[in-house]
Amino acid sequence: MSTTQQLQDFVTQVRRDILRQVHQVNSGHPGGSLGCAEFFSVLYQEVMDYSTDFKMNGENEDLFFLSNGHISPVFYSVLARSGFFPVDELNTFRKIDSRLQGHPTTHEALPGIRIASGSLGQGLSVAIGAAAAKKLNNDDKLIYTLHGDGELQEGQNWEAIMYAAGNKVDNLIATVDYNKKQIDGATDDVLPLGSLKAKFEAFDWDVIELKEGNSCDAIKSALNEAKSRTGKGKPVVILMETEMGNGVDFMMGTHAWHGKAPSDEQLKTALEQNPETLGDY
Template identity: 70%
Template structure:
C-alpha cells in the first residue's frame, strides 16, 4: 500500500498514538523503542517493501520482514493493522489473555504479518539470512529485511550471523540497526560499548550505510531505497539508523527510562496531546 509523504507522516503520528494507548491499557510493554522506530516501519510498509495481501506464510515472490528485537511489538502490530493485515480494533487486545497480540510476536496464533517468534534477542538475523538464502535457491529476486536493536548486538549470535552472511555472499538482505544508543539498563556505551560499529560491520564484510536522521520519514525512505539499489552486488547490506528512543513525546526522549515502562493516566493524556492530528482514528 503506497501512500504519499503527507499521508505517511499523519499515519506515523497515528501509530504513535496507538503505541502509547496500547501499553497504557495493560500497564505493560515497551514504548521507547517502538516510538523511535515508527518512521522505519512506516517507510518500509508504506513505500519500500513489496508485499502481498492477504498475508501468506510462504511469502513467495514478495519481500519479507523479520523483527529481531521483538519487544518493540507495539509499533509492529500498529503498523500491520494500519496497513490492513488485520483489523485495527484488534489492537485493543494487546497483551491480554488469549490475544493474538502477545507482548513478543509469536506465530502459533496465526497473526497476519508475523513470520517468526521473536524477543529472545540475537536470533533474528540468523532467521532472515536463512530466508534470504531460500529465496536465492528458489530463484526469487525479492529482498529480505530485518530490524535489530543496538543493545541486541551485544548477543554473540548476531556476530556469527554477520560473519556467515558475508562469507556466503547473501546479498539480498538489508539488516537495519535501530541505533538509539540506549537499552534497558542505560546507555549502550555504559552497559557494553559497541565501539566503532560502522567499522566493525565493514570488517565483517558487510556494505554499511548510515542515516543520522532516523526519525525523518523522507530520510528513512531514501536510505532504504539506497540500500535496495546496493543489493545483488555480492555483499549483504546493513543500515545504521540513528533514532531517538521515545521520539515524539517530550518526557520520554533523551533517556532509557521508557524502554519498558507504560505511561500512567496523566502521562498518557500528555502524550496524546502532543500527538495531535486533523483526523484521529483511534481504535
C-alpha cells in the same frame, strides 16, 4: 505512494497506537517502539512489496523480520494499519487469548508474523535462512530486518554477520536501531558497542549510515539506496540513528521509557502531542 503529509499522519497515528496499547495493559516497550515509528511506516507504506493476504511462504514478496521483538507495539500498529488484521484488534495487546502476544509470535497465527522473537539475537540468522530459501526458489524479492543496537551484544548476531558476508547473502537489508540506549542505560555504560560502522565493515558488509533515523524522507532515501546496493555480493546494513521515545517530549533523551508504560496523566500529555489523524482503534 503517499504524500509527505499522509505518511506523517500515518506515523502520528502509529505513535498514538503505541502509547494507547502500552497504557491499556500497563506493560510493554514504548521507547524503542516510538523511535522506530517512522522506519516501520516507511517500510510498510513506501518500500516493501507485499500482500496482506498473508501466506507464510511469502513467495514473490519482500519479507520483514523483527529481531528485537519487544518493540511489538509499533509492529502491530503498522501491520494492522497496513491491512494485515483489523485495527480494533490492537485492543487485545498483551491480554489473555490474544493474537497480539507481548512479543510477536507465529503461535497464534497473527498475519504478518513469520517467526517468534523476543529472546534477542536470533532474527538475523532466521532472515539469512529466508534469504537463502528465496535464492533457491529463484525469488528475487528482498529480506528486511530490524535489530536493536543493544541486541548486538548477543553473540549469535556476529555468527550471522560473519556468515552473511562469507556467503554473499546480498538479498538482505538489515537495519540497526542505533539509539544508543538499552534497558539498563546507555549502551556505552552497559557494554560499549564501539564503532558499529567499523565492525560491520570489518565483517565485509556494505554499510549505510542514516543520521536522521526519525525522518521519513531520510529513511526512504536510505532504504532505496540500500535496495540499489543489493545483488552485488555483499549484505547491506543501515545504521539508523534514532531517538528513543521520539514524538513524546518527556520520553525522549532517556532510556527510562524502554520498558515502562505511561500513567493516565502522562498518556494524556503524550496524546496531546500526537493528535488523532486516522482514527483511534
